[in-house]
Every structure is written in structure tokens, then in C-alpha cells.
Amino acid sequence: MSVESISEADARKLVLISQGLHRSNPFGTSLKATLDVIARLSYVQIDTISVVERAHHHCVWNRQNNYHKTHLDTLMQQKQVFEYWSHAAAYLPMSDYRFSLPRKHAIASGEKHWHVKDKKLSKIILQRIEQDGPLQAKDFEREDTAKNTGWWDWKPAKKALEQLFMEGELMVLKRQGFQKFYELTERVVPTGIDTSIPTETEFYDYLIMRFLAAQGLGSAEDIAYLRKGLKAKISRRCEQLLEDKQLLKLACLGQQYYALPQSLHLLKQRMGRKQVRFLSPFDNLLIQRKRLKQLFDFDYQIECYVPEPKRQYGYFSLPILWGSVFVGRMDAKINRASGVLFIRHLQLETKDIAGLLTDLLPSLQTFLRFNQGTKICLEKISVPEQVQSPLENFLRQQIESIQIS
Incomplete structure (x- = not known):
């Protein structure tokens, strides 16, 4: 071939x-x-x-x-x-949906493991959901003299719910406050879906x-x-x-x-106007780090799982894509109470800082609105040494507060 x-x-x-x-x-x-x-x-x-x-x-x-x-x-x-x-x-x-079934059947049969199955507890959970409808993990808490919360220990119930979910007996019907509501699978999968x-x-x-x-x-x-x-x-x-x-x-x-x-x-399609995107560390483009390095020459690691003294870029640094090239990373945190988007560390890895800033600042404002923020506070920026001074002067006019590293 x-x-x-x-x-x-x-x-x-x-x-x-x-x-x-x-x-x-x-x-x-x-x-x-x-x-x-x-x-x-x-x-x-x-x-x-x-x-x-x-x-x-x-x-x-x-x-x-x-x-x-x-x-x-x-x-x-x-x-x-x-x-x-x-x-x-x-x-x-x-x-x-049907392509989720091989994993579900492997877990249900014991070929793959999730949690150790508690058959008695699982049976009780299924019976209660069948009778009462969709329930959250907190609906299976125990009430006794030691704990005034429900009627059995939350952790075993949560594990049993997740085991039933992974086996395919239960599905998530919805989330409320990011908490799952579990429902019987046959009540969730629509009619006509290949099973x-x-x-x-x-x-x-x-x-x-x-x-x-x-x-x-x-x-x-x-x-x-x-x-x-x-x-x-x-x-x-x-x-x-x-x-x-x-x-x-x-x-x-x-x-x-x-x-x-x-x-x-x-490849005959035209690329759109060059713009800056701040990508999630879990974006589908990024999730395979070896492939990212091979194709985009970008060496990236999310550092929230790295001990703080060993972090180079910050807890939750977002890769910065400019057109088709990665040009840096931004460690950011939104304070939802104050509306301030704190940029803990902005690391820019290109010499074309002037060109990048033209697209970066509008994208920052768009990202701010997406996070329901109202203002930006930039705490630290790292850039190639030769552009540090002019960049500081420029940014002071654009962003509320700044400390240049």
C-alpha cells in the first residue's frame, strides 16, 4: 500500500x-x-x-x-x-449507545472490575429506584443514633450505584447541582435506539x-x-x-x-481568521500528550495533580492556541463572587508578541464573559526577555492590575 x-x-x-x-x-x-x-x-x-x-x-x-x-x-x-x-x-x-455495551457487559460479568459488587445492596437499590423513580446518592443515607442521615452508610451505597451504572443497569437521567440522578436504564434509553x-x-x-x-x-x-x-x-x-x-x-x-x-x-478547506483560543486541559485535541507533542511540538502537562512546589506553570494552566500553533499557557481562576478572572500566570512562548496581543486581548474578554466575569486581574506574565518592557507598558493600559515576572 x-x-x-x-x-x-x-x-x-x-x-x-x-x-x-x-x-x-x-x-x-x-x-x-x-x-x-x-x-x-x-x-x-x-x-x-x-x-x-x-x-x-x-x-x-x-x-x-x-x-x-x-x-x-x-x-x-x-x-x-x-x-x-x-x-x-x-x-x-x-x-x-450500543457501543457502550461491551464495557458494560465486561464489568457486569467480572471480566473488568470497577467496585466489588454488593449483590444484596444492589438489589435493594434497584428495587427502590424501580418503585420511587430517579434518586441521588444522598437518598440512600442511613438514619440511626450515630448518624441522623438516611438509612444506610452513604459510601457503600454510592459505590453500589456507580457499579450498577458501569454495568449498565442504571443510567444518569440528569444532574442537579452536579449531583447525579440515577434511573433504570430501560426508562432512559429511547425507543428505537439500537441496543x-x-x-x-x-x-x-x-x-x-x-x-x-x-x-x-x-x-x-x-x-x-x-x-x-x-x-x-x-x-x-x-x-x-x-x-x-x-x-x-x-x-x-x-x-x-x-x-x-x-x-x-x-485539506482543500480554508482556515478561518487566525484567532486565540484558551483550551481546557481536558479538550479532545489535547488529551493524548504524546500525540500533541508529535504533531504540534507542544509539551503539556496539567499540573493540578503535581505538588505545588514542583509546578512550573500553575494549578490549572490552559494551553493557548493561536491559529494552528500553541504559543503558551494561562493559569486562570474565576472568583464567581467578585466576577474577577485572576490570571495567576500567563506564559507566552512566541517572539511575535505584538502580533499575538492583537488577537489575545479580544479573546481574553470573550473568555471573561464565558466565565461570567466582569474584570481581569493579571498577576504574573512570562515572556521572552527582549519584549518584556514594551509588553508591560502596553498591558498596563489594558488590564486592571499586573505584576511582570
């Missing part, structure tokens, strides 16, 4: 077009556009960290400028998306085609990301699809990648 070479610039362009990050509002501006974003990406990771807007909202907003946080709740109510596990907890298109278990080949094709549609190009290792034991099987299936001309192979920067046949046609 022939291998077509593409440039680094074209590889990046293909990825960004596939990710919907090549121009403003490529999916449109309606509620359906939000569903289209999730369908294109195949999942959006659910984030518990809220120093700025949570990742599931942040990822969609970067691809749909008028996105509103109620959109995901509405799509859940309409049963057009559902919660389950991708490489992490995620919103997925309901149309892909048949995919064959191995169907499942591998789903993983391959979904990944390449969302990411533009990828290796078998990329496609099998965090799916233990699947890399060799994915690789074999990719080669079969290659022989059947359902895939093609591209070479870039000394690496070979699989891609969909229509990929080269995507």
Missing part, C-alpha cells in the same frame, strides 16, 4: 478541521450544533474541576461561540446524549472511524488510547481496512498515520 506524505502544516490543519477548531462556529449556533459537536468529537469529557468553567462546557464553547450551559442539560432531557465512560466520564451521543451488542469487528470499526473523523489522523496506539490490550487488534483491523481502501496511510514528521479517504479533500 502506498503512503502519501503530508507536511507538518497540513497535518495540523487536518486535525484542527476535524476537531472543529479551524474557524468560528463551524457547527452553527443552535442547540443542534451542540449535539453536532458531541457527535463529531464522539465524546466530551465531564470535568469536576471548576476553577474556570468546567471542561464539558469549555470544550463545546470553543467550537460553538454562543453555547449556553443549559444546552447539555437540554440534550440529556431530550435523551439525545447520555453519560458513560469513554477514556473517562463523558457525554456521548445516544446514537452510539444490540456490536461484534468485535463492529466495535473496532466504531473506534477507528470515530477517532479518525474526530482527530483527522492517528496511529493504532492513538486509537486504542487507554483501552488495555486493544492496540494489536486495532492495528490488524486498520490494515484490513487499508487493504479494502476504507482507510489511507499518511506520513508526517517520520511517523505514519491512518486517515479516512476524505481527509485529503478536507
Whole structure:
């Protein structure tokens, strides 16, 4: 099979077009556009960290400028998306429901483990939800002389609920205050949704085609990301699809990648106006750090899990994408009470500071509004030494307070 070479610039362009990050509002501006974003990406990771807007909202907003946080709740109510596990907890298109079944069946059978199953407790939980309707974990608390809260210990019940969720007996009907309401699966899955278990080949094709549609190009290792034991099987299936001309192979920067046949046609599209985007650390573009380094020459690590003395950029640094190039990172935190967006550390990694600032400042204001803030406080900025002084003078006129490192 022939291998077509593409440039680094074209590889990046293909990825960004596939990710919907090549121009403003490529999916449109309606509620359906939000569903289209999730369908294109195949999942959006659910984030518990809220120093700025949570990742599931942040990822969609970067691809749909008028996105509103109620959109995901509405799509859940309409049963057009559902919660389950991708490489992490995620919103997925309901149309892909059947492809969640292999993991569910593996956990239910004991082939894969989540929590140790308490059969007696699980039976009681299912009976109560069947009788009372959707319930939260707090509805299963114990009432006794030691604890005036419910009727059994919360932690075992929470584990049992999550086990039943991962097995597929329960689904999340909705969230309220970020707390899950669990419901019987048969009451959540809409009529007409295919609930048949995919064959191995169907499942591998789903993983391959979904990944390449969302990411533009990828290796078998990329496609099998965090799916233990699947890399060799994915690789074999990719080669079969290659022989059947359902895939093609591209070479870039000394690496070979699989891609969909229509990929080269995507490269005929024009990129939109160059703009700055502050990406969530859990954005679909970023989640595979090795791939990010290979294709974008950007070495990134989220540091919220790193001990504070060892952090280089900050607790929750957001990668800064300018056009098709990563040019820095911004550690930010919104104070929701005061409306101040604190930029703890802005690290800019380009010599074209003047050009970057032209696009960066409007994007900062847009990001501020997305986080429902009213003003920005920049505490520290790191830039190449030769532009430090003029940058400080410029920023003092634009931002309320600043301390230059």
C-alpha cells in the first residue's frame, strides 16, 4: 500500500478541521450544533474541576461561540446524549449507545472490575429506584443514633450505584447541582435506539472511524488510547481496512498515520481568521500528550495533580492556541463572587508578541464573559526577555492590575 506524505502544516490543519477548531462556529449556533459537536468529537469529557468553567462546557464553547450551559442539560432531557465512560466520564451521543455495551457487559460479568459488587445492596437499590423513580446518592443515607442521615452508610451505597451504572443497569437521567440522578436504564434509553451488542469487528470499526473523523489522523496506539490490550487488534483491523481502501496511510514528521479517504479533500478547506483560543486541559485535541507533542511540538502537562512546589506553570494552566500553533499557557481562576478572572500566570512562548496581543486581548474578554466575569486581574506574565518592557507598558493600559515576572 502506498503512503502519501503530508507536511507538518497540513497535518495540523487536518486535525484542527476535524476537531472543529479551524474557524468560528463551524457547527452553527443552535442547540443542534451542540449535539453536532458531541457527535463529531464522539465524546466530551465531564470535568469536576471548576476553577474556570468546567471542561464539558469549555470544550463545546470553543467550537460553538454562543453555547449556553443549559444546552447539555437540554440534550440529556431530550435523551439525545447520555453519560458513560469513554477514556473517562463523558457525554456521548445516544446514537452510539450500543457501543457502550461491551464495557458494560465486561464489568457486569467480572471480566473488568470497577467496585466489588454488593449483590444484596444492589438489589435493594434497584428495587427502590424501580418503585420511587430517579434518586441521588444522598437518598440512600442511613438514619440511626450515630448518624441522623438516611438509612444506610452513604459510601457503600454510592459505590453500589456507580457499579450498577458501569454495568449498565442504571443510567444518569440528569444532574442537579452536579449531583447525579440515577434511573433504570430501560426508562432512559429511547425507543428505537439500537441496543444490540456490536461484534468485535463492529466495535473496532466504531473506534477507528470515530477517532479518525474526530482527530483527522492517528496511529493504532492513538486509537486504542487507554483501552488495555486493544492496540494489536486495532492495528490488524486498520490494515484490513487499508487493504479494502476504507482507510489511507499518511506520513508526517517520520511517523505514519491512518486517515479516512476524505481527509485529503478536507485539506482543500480554508482556515478561518487566525484567532486565540484558551483550551481546557481536558479538550479532545489535547488529551493524548504524546500525540500533541508529535504533531504540534507542544509539551503539556496539567499540573493540578503535581505538588505545588514542583509546578512550573500553575494549578490549572490552559494551553493557548493561536491559529494552528500553541504559543503558551494561562493559569486562570474565576472568583464567581467578585466576577474577577485572576490570571495567576500567563506564559507566552512566541517572539511575535505584538502580533499575538492583537488577537489575545479580544479573546481574553470573550473568555471573561464565558466565565461570567466582569474584570481581569493579571498577576504574573512570562515572556521572552527582549519584549518584556514594551509588553508591560502596553498591558498596563489594558488590564486592571499586573505584576511582570
